[in-house]
Amino acid sequence: WIQTQVVRGTVGKEALLSVSYSSSSLDKPVIKWQLKRDNEKPITVVQSIGTDIIGNLRPEYRNRILVFENGSLLLHNLQLSDEGAYEVEISITDDTFTGERYIGLTVDVPVSKPYIQMMASSVLEYSEHFNLHCSHDNGTKPVYGWLKGGKVLTNDTRLQLSHDQKVLTISRVVMSDDDIYACTVENLISSMKSMPVKLTVYRRSSLYIILSTGGIFLLITLVTVCLTCWRNINTKINIQCFAVDVVPKPTTLGRRSPMPLYVLNEDVSHSFIEEKQNQYRFC
Known part of the structure; x- marks a missing residue:
């Protein structure tokens, strides 16, 4: 003769623990509500005649x-501590039977909008x-x-969820991901x-296409220059030789035995030699 149900409550809102009874007696019922939790002593919420x-009510239930x-029973301004199993006993003086039922009450805070975080897009x-x-x-x-x-x-085998399902792990990324x-x-x-969120997967071969828009050109240029320099260094360089006429002009210069001195012709200048040297510098 007492209905039972489970009530889902929201913090700050109200919850109605609804029951009903039937009796032929005109006396008012004696009503007792208790809150029971696992491994805890029952708490008397309220007792009433009609x-x-x-x-006096406990401080947490006043008003x-x-x-x-x-x-x-109507509970205003629900708190998380209100969650539990509520037992109601209803008895009437003329009735020998006391009705007992349990109503479960859950109290929660609504979830906010979730968001995804990942290492890269x-x-x-x-x-x-x-x-x-x-x-x-x-x-x-x-x-x-x-x-x-x-x-x-x-x-x-590849898409794995953590125990609490907060983390999605792709063990090995493929194009279908x-x-x-x-x-x-x-x-x-x-x-x-x-x-x-959009996850973009690039093929391995596509890496070169991506790099070609920037850094790969610089890399190719540096390699080309270095190879050219290397070839030049390892190539036998034939330096053009040019003849200079010398005219022996013997003189004693105060010596007892004459010693010949060889003097360059004036048409071969130092500037001409330096010009030739500059032509054979490498990188």
């Missing part, structure tokens, strides 16, 4: 409790252990999930989905 509360004539094919992280700022008891191309992802990803987070009272 809607008249008996005794938050309302009992209805049918035995239902692009990755090279065959890279290993590429991670995508799903995070959110607010919300109790979150449950995470992942979408790829709008379809729900589950664990497989080039797609749009999103993560979801939900709890008993709310659910949210992140903004989608």
Whole structure:
């Protein structure tokens, strides 16, 4: 004769623990609500005769409790500590039977919009252990999930979810991983989905195409110059020889025996020799 249910509550809102009873007696029922948690002593929330509360309420329930004539209990301004199993006992003087039922109450904070963090928006094919992280700022008891191309992802040999499903790991990246990803987070009272992110996968051979737009030209130029210099260094250099006429002009210069001196002709100047030397400098 007492209905039972599970109520999902939100922090700061209210929750109605609804029951009903039937009796042929005209007397008011005696109602007692208790909160029971695992491994804890039961807490008396309220006792009443009809809607008249008996005794003083605990401090945490003052100005938050309302009992209805049918035995239902209304809790205002829900707190996380209100979560648990509520037992209600309803008895009437003329009735020998006391009704007992449990109503479960969960209290949660709605989840905020999640967001994805990853090492980079692009990755090279065959890279290993590429991670995508799903995070959110607010919300109790979150449950995470992942979408790829709008379809729900589950664990497989390459796409692996962490135990709490916050992290998606691509163990070995292939071209089919080039797609749009999103993560979801939900709890008993709310659910949210992140903004989608695009993961771009480049083929290994495409690396050279990418580099050719910039640094590869510089690399090729440096290699070409160095090879040219190397060839020049290792090539036998034939330096043009040119003859100079010498005229012996014997003179004693104060010596007893004459010694010949060889003097360059005046038409071979120092500037001419320097010009020839400059022509055979290398890099």
